[in-house]
Amino acid sequence: MSVTGGMASREALMRVLRQGRHHLPVSEALRSGLICAAPAVLAAVLSEPLLCWAAIAAFWTCLSDEAAQTPHLRVRYGLAFGVLGGLVSACAIAAARVPWAAVALTGGVAYVGALIRTRGAGPGLRALLLVTACAVSASFPVRPWPAPMEYAACFFGGSVWAVVCMVGLWQYSDAHRARRATFAYLYAVSSFLRRLGDVADQYASGESLGRSGLRSRLDVMKHVVDSVPSSRDTCGVWRANGERIVALLAGLETLLTGNTPGKARAAGPLLAPTLRHLAELFDLRADAVRRGLPASAAMGGTLGGLVGQVRRGLRRAAAEPLAQDDSAWVRACAALVLSLVRVTSRPGATVRDSVTGLQPAGGDAPVIDGKGLAASVVEEIRAGGSIARYACRLSVAAMVAVATVHFTSIEQGYWLVLTALFVVQPTVSQTVKVSALRVAGTVLGAVAASLVALIFRNPVLEALSIIPLATGTFVARGLSYVSYILFLTPHFILVAHLGMPAGSPWMLAALRIGNSVAGAIVAVLISLIAWPEWEARKLAPLTSAAIDAVCAYLDAVRNAASEERAVAWQVEVARRNACVSIDRLDALASAMRRELIWSRRRGKRVSELVWHLRRLVGIAAPFECIAATLPEQERRRIALLASSCMRWLRGSRAMYRFLEPTARVPGTPLHHFLQVSERRAAESAKFAGAMYSELAQSGSRRNGFAAG
Numbered sequence: 001m002s003v004t005g006g007m008a009s010r011e012a013l014m015r016v017l018r019q020g021r022h023h024l025p026v027s028e029a030l031r032s033g034l035i036c037a038a039p040a041v042l043a044a045v046l047s048e049p050l051l052c053w054a055a056i057a058a059f060w061t062c063l064s065d066e067a068a069q070t071p072h073l074r075v076r077y078g079l080a081f082g083v084l085g086g087l088v089s090a091c092a093i094a095a096a097r098v099p100w101a102a103v104a105l106t107g108g109v110a111y112v113g114a115l116i117r118t119r120g121a122g123p124g125l126r127a128l129l130l131v132t133a134c135a136v137s138a139s140f141p142v143r144p145w146p147a148p149m150e151y152a153a154c155f156f157g158g159s160v161w162a163v164v165c166m167v168g169l170w171q172y173s174d175a176h177r178a179r180r181a182t183f184a185y186l187y188a189v190s191s192f193l194r195r196l197g198d199v200a201d202q203y204a205s206g207e208s209l210g211r212s213g214l215r216s217r218l219d220v221m222k223h224v225v226d227s228v229p230s231s232r233d234t235c236g237v238w239r240a241n242g243e244r245i246v247a248l249l250a251g252l253e254t255l256l257t258g259n260t261p262g263k264a265r266a267a268g269p270l271l272a273p274t275l276r277h278l279a280e281l282f283d284l285r286a287d288a289v290r291r292g293l294p295a296s297a298a299m300g301g302t303l304g305g306l307v308g309q310v311r312r313g314l315r316r317a318a319a320e321p322l323a324q325d326d327s328a329w330v331r332a333c334a335a336l337v338l339s340l341v342r343v344t345s346r347p348g349a350t351v352r353d354s355v356t357g358l359q360p361a362g363g364d365a366p367v368i369d370g371k372g373l374a375a376s377v378v379e380e381i382r383a384g385g386s387i388a389r390y391a392c393r394l395s396v397a398a399m400v401a402v403a404t405v406h407f408t409s410i411e412q413g414y415w416l417v418l419t420a421l422f423v424v425q426p427t428v429s430q431t432v433k434v435s436a437l438r439v440a441g442t443v444l445g446a447v448a449a450s451l452v453a454l455i456f457r458n459p460v461l462e463a464l465s466i467i468p469l470a471t472g473t474f475v476a477r478g479l480s481y482v483s484y485i486l487f488l489t490p491h492f493i494l495v496a497h498l499g500m501p502a503g504s505p506w507m508l509a510a511l512r513i514g515n516s517v518a519g520a521i522v523a524v525l526i527s528l529i530a531w532p533e534w535e536a537r538k539l540a541p542l543t544s545a546a547i548d549a550v551c552a553y554l555d556a557v558r559n560a561a562s563e564e565r566a567v568a569w570q571v572e573v574a575r576r577n578a579c580v581s582i583d584r585l586d587a588l589a590s591a592m593r594r595e596l597i598w599s600r601r602r603g604k605r606v607s608e609l610v611w612h613l614r615r616l617v618g619i620a621a622p623f624e625c626i627a628a629t630l631p632e633q634e635r636r637r638i639a640l641l642a643s644s645c646m647r648w649l650r651g652s653r654a655m656y657r658f659l660e661p662t663a664r665v666p667g668t669p670l671h672h673f674l675q676v677s678e679r680r681a682a683e684s685a686k687f688a689g690a691m692y693s694e695l696a697q698s699g700s701r702r703n704g705f706a707a708g
Helices: 003-023 026-046 051-064 071-095 099-119 121-138 147-169 174-200 211-227 229-257 272-290 300-319 324-345 373-383 386-408 414-423 428-455 459-464 466-476 481-499 505-529 535-561 568-592 600-629 632-649 670-698
Strands: none
Touching (some): 026 147, 026 466, 026 481, 051 466, 051 481, 071 099, 071 121, 071 147, 099 386, 121 386, 174 211, 174 229, 174 272, 211 229, 211 568, 229 272, 229 324, 229 568, 229 600, 272 300, 272 324, 324 670, 373 386, 386 414, 386 505, 414 428, 414 505, 428 481, 428 568, 459 466, 459 481, 481 505, 535 632, 535 670, 600 632, 632 670
16 A cells, blocks of 8 residues: 555544544444343342343334434334233243244244335334244243243333333434434545545545445435424535535546446546545534534634645646546546535535425435225235245244244254344345354354353343443444344343353353354245245346436436426436436345356346446436536537437437547536546446347346346
8 A cells, every 4th residue: 555545544544533433323322222231230130030031122122213203103112012022922921831832923923023014114123023022932941820921011111111211211302313414424425535535546446435325324314304493504504415415426436437347547646635635624514513513604714724725636636747538537527526615615505506496305205105004014915025925934934943942942042033033034145145144243242242251250240241232232233234243142142141040151152153053044944945035036127227217317417407407306316216226236236146046247247237327327417516507508418418328228329429539618627527428428328228128128027137
């Protein structure tokens, strides 16, 4: 790595230490950790192991809580979760006397619970946790009456405790949530710019820069800010500018990596320092949002100094003796960088500059139909959809796991059941991936839990050690699945050890690891045998959907550049739909690599298609922001280019005359962006169109590219 690269790495590390913690929900995670640990500490103090079931119920209640909901809904959902969890726990423990009854009960609850996924991620998670409570209870050793009622009371009590603490005693203001979501978005923008700087310096790859993650942060920020009207003074301007920033960043990414996948231009190092200074500008704005300063607040000389550094860096890059093509490329990048500088230096002034019209508040929120739960479930079953097939697989896996525990007398068998339920996913490839991550996280977590149990031999100290583990679980939940499991496993093992203190910590760790491996094997086998869902069958429809979405976006850009000026939020929604469709196609290609029926040749072609579609969107995105500032002649040219790309995407021919490399328009630096981009746009559109025609001629959308 170069000296510049080493300095950039040190700066990035200092930035993470200084600011990185603020975009993580540390305070909320600590609150949840204390709530989850309190029943376990009480169990250790009173020597009452049954209270550990209340600790697990409190953890699951915190895990399923949606902070964005109103307090009334949070209380309602939390209490309903406690009542249903206590009910299914009592029924499962009572049915454990008759193994086949416990197996049948678990299968029925798992099937119904999986179908709740039709109502969205939040209800689906709560239902899966209720299924887990039932299956785990059914795998406990047989207990005499009144054990079912005691377990039900503890589960309900743990849920009530969590709800009272989260909603009644310990809340964070809505304004705080909005500021944190906005800070997280601006921090992600700065991180994206720093990665672009690394790519420009040519010591980092241009692949997987994280544009989809940036868009996810934007969606969260918009949803939270829209739900908190009081945050408009501090966060509203960034909510309004969010799509504009993403569009400009997409254009910058395309310019930097638009020659070949993963390779930047030779002139890139000239712009790397400027991109890092621009990242510092966004860091400055993010820190102001975190402190609650309005967007119009004066930032002192720091802001002006950074803006000056960015402008001087652009002038130095433009003054370098470069080849004509590289010079036009540098000026094209400069046009987008200056637009981003304007957003950071005068954010309020840029809201009105792009295409006319603003999206109504909450326009990005998913529209949920008015059907009731029963109607949506019945419709899914009749249609034989993916969720209905997933429900069948989950039901079979739950019954097999519980039956294995009952008829083989496996020690700590509930861990096998727990793993099987969480590993089964809607598709084979997802199940294989999650099973590997789950087992890896369980091994590391079990070792960590054993070390904690050996160090803290006092039950109270062991219970207190749950606080950092539970806190880490909630913090790591939004980072990665492995880190989440790494904290979750020792947390659960320690709670279980307090509830059933039998055997040495290392023996318990070995049992947990063995049961996790067995549960993962059960889940993978069921996914392969029972109504397997192969990703390869989705390739043709997802490819067509991605091309259709990109065409719709190009049509919106064409309207924005021509006389039929589109409303801004309609263009933004079209771009977002195109990006989401491309991300789905990319995720599909990644998932299919884990399937045996997938061929490497087709995998490479789909990856190339994804890259070309992303490049096409990245070229079109900045035109949303700069079209209004271009002369009428160039706006007509943008509209013609968009129309031609739409025809090429459909596999048709189009007549388009490119700008000559020698063409110069003094005083219009944005002209260079069009000059540099139009040939790339045509190349990408023609490549995607060729693949679209190949799919259309295959005559079978059902099989797609499944046969390699």
